[in-house]
Amino acid sequence: MVEFRLPKNSTVGKGRIFTAAPGASNVKNFRIYRWSPDDDSNPVVDTYEIDLDKIGPMVLDALIHIKNDVDSTLTFRRSCREGICGSCAMNIAGENTLACLKPIRDIEGDIAIYPLPHMPVIKDLVPDLDGAYAQLRSIDPWLKSDTAPPPDSERRQSIEERAELDGMWECILCFCCSTSCPSYWWNGDRYLGPATLLAAYRWIADSRDEHAGDRLDALEDPLKLYACRTIMNCTQTCPKGLNPAKAIGRIKELQLERKA
Amino acid sequence: MSNPKKPHVTVMRSQLSRARGLGSGQAGVGHWWAERASAVALVPLSGWFVIQVFRLAGASQPEVAKWGARPFNTTMMLSLVILTFYHTQLGLQVIIDDYVHGKAHLPAGLLMKGIVFLLGLFGAVSVLKLALAGSSRSTIAAG
Numbered sequence: 001m002v003e004f005r006l007p008k009n010s011t012v013g014k015g016r017i018f019t020a021a022p023g024a025s026n027v028k029n030f031r032i033y034r035w036s037p038d039d040d041s042n043p044v045v046d047t048y049e050i051d052l053d054k055i056g057p058m059v060l061d062a063l064i065h066i067k068n069d070v071d072s073t074l075t076f077r078r079s080c081r082e083g084i085c086g087s088c089a090m091n092i093a094g095e096n097t098l099a100c101l102k103p104i105r106d107i108e109g110d111i112a113i114y115p116l117p118h119m120p121v122i123k124d125l126v127p128d129l130d131g132a133y134a135q136l137r138s139i140d141p142w143l144k145s146d147t148a149p150p151p152d153s154e155r156r157q158s159i160e161e162r163a164e165l166d167g168m169w170e171c172i173l174c175f176c177c178s179t180s181c182p183s184y185w186w187n188g189d190r191y192l193g194p195a196t197l198l199a200a201y202r203w204i205a206d207s208r209d210e211h212a213g214d215r216l217d218a219l220e221d222p223l224k225l226y227a228c229r230t231i232m233n234c235t236q237t238c239p240k241g242l243n244p245a246k247a248i249g250r251i252k253e254l255q256l257e258r259k260a
Numbered sequence: 261m262s263n264p265k266k267p268h269v270t271v272m273r274s275q276l277s278r279a280r281g282l283g284s285g286q287a288g289v290g291h292w293w294a295e296r297a298s299a300v301a302l303v304p305l306s307g308w309f310v311i312q313v314f315r316l317a318g319a320s321q322p323e324v325a326k327w328g329a330r331p332f333n334t335t336m337m338l339s340l341v342i343l344t345f346y347h348t349q350l351g352l353q354v355i356i357d358d359y360v361h362g363k364a365h366l367p368a369g370l371l372m373k374g375i376v377f378l379l380g381l382f383g384a385v386s387v388l389k390l391a392l393a394g395s396s397r398s399t400i401a402a403g
Contacts, residue, residue, distance in 0.1 A: 135273035186358050190281060218284050222357065226288035230355065255289040 002144050018070050024051035028111040030062055032074065034124050035122065043121075046071070052104060059111065060088050060099035063125075074238075076125035081240065084240065086174030090125050091117055095161060096176035098239040102151030116179035117189070132175050135192050139200040144211040145215040161207035171195065177234035177244050183227045191227035192219075194234035194244035201247040216255055225251060291350060298347040305340040328390030337387045345380030349373055 006012075015034055020027045027049050035043035048066050055061045060081055067074050077087040081100045088099040091114040093107045099158070104111065119127035149155050178193030180182045200219060204212045219225040225248070234244040270279075327333055352372050356380070360368045393395055 130275045131279065134279040137276055138279040150289065187361075188383075189278065192279075217286070220286050220288055221284040222288040222291065224284060226292050227357070252289065252292060256293055259289065 009042055011042055012041050013044045014080070015046035017047045018049060018066075020049035020051050022208055024049075024053075026052040028052050028062075028104065031110050031112045032066075032125070033114040034074070034122055036073075036123055046074075047110075057103050057105065058090055058100055059102045059104055059107075059113070062104060062111075063088075063099055063113075066232075072127075075123045084138045085170055086172035089116055089174035089176045089179075089239075091115065096180045096237045096239075098174060098176070101239050116175060118185040119179055127179070129175055131188070132178055132193065132195065136173065138200055139192065139203075139215070140211075141199045141203060143203070143209055144214075145208060146210050156206045157207050164205045164207070165202060167242055168198055168205070171198055171202070171242055172238065172240060173199075176237050176239055177241050180233040180237040181190065182231060182233070183229055187223055187227050190221075190223035192224050194228070194248060196248045197225065197228070197251065198242065198244040204251065210256075213258075216251070216258065219251060220255055225255075228252075283326050289298065291353070295347070295350045295354075298343050298350065302340070302343055302347060304337065305343065308336055309340055316338040318378040325390060325393075328387070329392075331391075334387060338384060341383040341387060342378060348380075354377065 004132050012033065018203065030048045030050055031045050032048065033043060034046050048062075048070055050062050050065065050070075052062075055065045058081075060078055063074070063076055067076075076090065076099075078100065079085040079087045081088075083098050083101040086098070090099055091112075092099060092102050093111055096116060098111075113125065115121050116127045116129075117123045118198070119129065119132075122128050143155075146156070173195060175193075175195050177198075178188075178195045181191075181194055184193040197219070200215060203209050204215050207217075228245075228248045230245060230249070232245045234248070235242075238244065312327075316327060319327075328337070349372070351368060356365065356368050356372060
């Protein structure tokens with residue numbers, strides 16, 4: 001059966017409180033999930049009182065400030081700080097998003113920050129995404145064509161064919177969508193999840209790809225694809241404004257279309 | 261077991277092997293489509309049924325029996341009963357797929373299908389009894 005309660009060693013306790021410097025006027029509380037594999041203790045939530053006048057506007061600015069000036073043990077992934085690398089995907093105020101694109105002022109009250117839900121945690125805000133990456137690899141996310149490319153140029157597409165890929169090539173593989181999906185929480189070992197299915201449809205829809213049928217064959221499975229229950233958390237949460245639910249719907253339509 | 265603190269690892273299979281699993285089951289699209297098609301078909305059937313229930317409200321037993329013996333009503337009622345329980349079974353299977361894992365999955369699905377089948381059959385037999393009993397009684401009365 002599905003586990004509806006957290007295992008004993010995952011229940012979250014109270015952590016430390018890092019108070020702001022005296023005289024700070026614009027203070028906001030950041031309540032951040034902490035867990036380290038180095039000791040045997042349960043995860044806790046530490047509270048950091050941060051003077052917003054001293055930092056930039058985004059949640060990532062606060063995290064970097066904490067790491068640099070308050071508590072260097074806080075662990076999180078970040079790289080580009082402009083929403084193109086997908087590293088700083090985490091659960092902020094109950095919503096999976098990118099810390100670098102989330103303005104602090106959009107959140108009322110304390111800001112709770114947790115790692116992406118229902119993934120194994122490596123440390124603090126760093127989830128283990130190996131399984132999700134392997135699922136992406138399993139759908140062969142690259143061009144498969146038996147026709148040789150023109151010797152002197154690239155493979156060509158019409159403007160209309162190229163437009164088919166809009167809304168899909170923009171995916172940065174942050175996995176905010178997959179980890180927001182209850183179907184992925186319950187059946188993530190077999191359901192591929194919205195991020196991987198969006199990538200799969202990106203290649204099915206590509207006019208230069210010649211293996212759409214093989215790709216549809218590989219996805220025609222009660223759980224790999226059809227564990228999608230059109231809950232649409234994926235589309236709701238995507239920090240890039242993409243629509244994985246629509247891509248999944250298109251795959252289902254194509255599978256139906258080829259039956260008749 | 262040189263280091264007792266080191267946990268025993270039971271799964272060393274690669275992540276890609278786990279992701280590929282047993283490959284595609286080559287099923288799912290039929291179930292998905294049947295769910296939607298039966299749901300759409302149940303919209304007019306259920307609407308018709310609700311209207312009939314209001315029309316028959318307060319009617320006497322012979323009046324209802326007469327209503328149930330009309331071939332059109334029998335056809336509509338049988339369609340409604342069969343599709344309702346077929347759709348129920350499809351939907352409950354989804355819940356079992358989501359929440360029951362491992363060895364319990366197959367027996368849970370079979371048990372559910374058995375119960376829904378019997379309930380549906382009971383409904384169908386009831387509709388048929390209403391449809392056929394009325395005519396047989398009138399035959400006996402006439403004879």
